[in-house]
Amino acid sequence: MTNEAAILAEGLTKHYGEIRALNNLGLAVQPGEVFGFLGPNGAGKTTAIRTLMDEIRPTAGRASILGLDTHDKSVEIRRHIGYLPGDLAMYPGLTGQDTLKYFANLRGGVDWSYVEVLAERLNADLSKKVGNLSSGNRQKIGLIQAFMNRPEVIIMDEPSSGLDPLVQREFQTILRELAAEGNSVFLSSHTLSEVQRVADRVGIIRGGDLITVETVSSLRSKAMRRVEFEFGSDADSSVFSDISGVSNVVIEGRRIVLSYDGTMDVLLKAAMDHNDTVVDITTHEADLEDIFLTYYEDSAEDKGGSAS
Missing domain, CATH: 3.30.70.100 (Alpha-Beta Plaits)
Structure with a gap:
């Protein structure tokens, strides 16, 4: 485990012509921290994650994960991280088990007993074909593949989508357990109650601009x-x-x-x-949602436009 920031973004910017999707993003996620990245759809959350993951190239700036440059060392980084995109694609004809074995083989193998533990904790049925699963049950397969290699850094885009409340609670427990072991979580969400329960710090993004980064306790103490x-x-x-x-x-x-x-x-x-x-x-x-809306409204008075 490196002593450097688990995730570091410095001036990370992504423009699509005149569209300013991400503007000069600067943040650091520390080892053992759960960092919540908040904003409604179109705020720039997914653009930030895809840029961090080197799925798209930044217009300016740089980023690193575990001290490794996200572009130059993108293959090496993937050995140490778990990733759940907001639009994870899976083969509909494969069962959940076959899907996870496929991902496990791509990683060079994982401890299958841990996969079974995760499936039990998330109440995931691995025997059915992915194409026959509800969106929530497909999401469980996505969560398991992100956790199953016991990653040092977990990056997730809207991970609770479609999950019922009991599974959400167990998912949040798993996140806190991983953080307690020194792993780091970057959690993008517009589900504020989720972030409030698990995050140590919160970044609020609007129109591609990072409005603020504060601890959850600091936000709630306002x-x-x-x-x-x-x-x-x-x-x-x-x-x-x-x-x-x-x-x-x-x-x-x-x-x-x-x-x-x-x-x-x-x-x-x-x-x-x-x-x-x-x-x-x-x-x-006020709960975190009220506080979030206040930050967002204040920023809207100063800046218009939207991001991808």
Whole structure:
């Protein structure tokens, strides 16, 4: 295990003509870390992963995995990593077992007893043909092939797609076990609850730009809460428009739901000034999704466009 960053990107950029899919990406994932890479579809997550994996060449910048240049040493790197792309292609006529044996042979062989353990933990039926499996059960085969060589670095693009909640939970447990052994995970997702449960740090990307990188605990410690007001009459969209710290305002008839990171007395005064009847108030700590939306909204005010 190298003492260098498990994954390092320096100024990684990918443009398709006028389309800026990835802009000057710089980040480092440390050994033993689970790094969540967040953004909705089109934010640039998949472009970043494909560039890291040397599936596409960057317009500028460089990257390394386990200290090895991702272009010059791409074959060597693949001996040490597990990879689940967002669009893993498998032969529909092969069973799950045959598919995994095919991948195992490409790797020069794996410990098949570990494959069986993974299949049991993920409740994967390896006897059926891949073409007859649901999307969630095909995803289990993809997860097993990414884990089965006991990789030092795991890179995954939307790995929980189609998985039921119980399998998601077991998958997350496996990720934490691998990280505890000193392995590193780069997890691209728009499923915020998944990242919240397993990641040590989170990078948020929008329009090809990395907005921020913070620990999950730091994000959650931000003084933000979700507040719901119910008024005696229809709510006005301008009620909280001048209050600093208000974001993600949603109006539903007499109800206003918003995110807020200030003191409640300011918010309450504005509510009372708007309507002499405040029927109900509910507050709760914002989850990672609320925080994510706030970062994303703030960035949208400064930058337009989209990425691939």
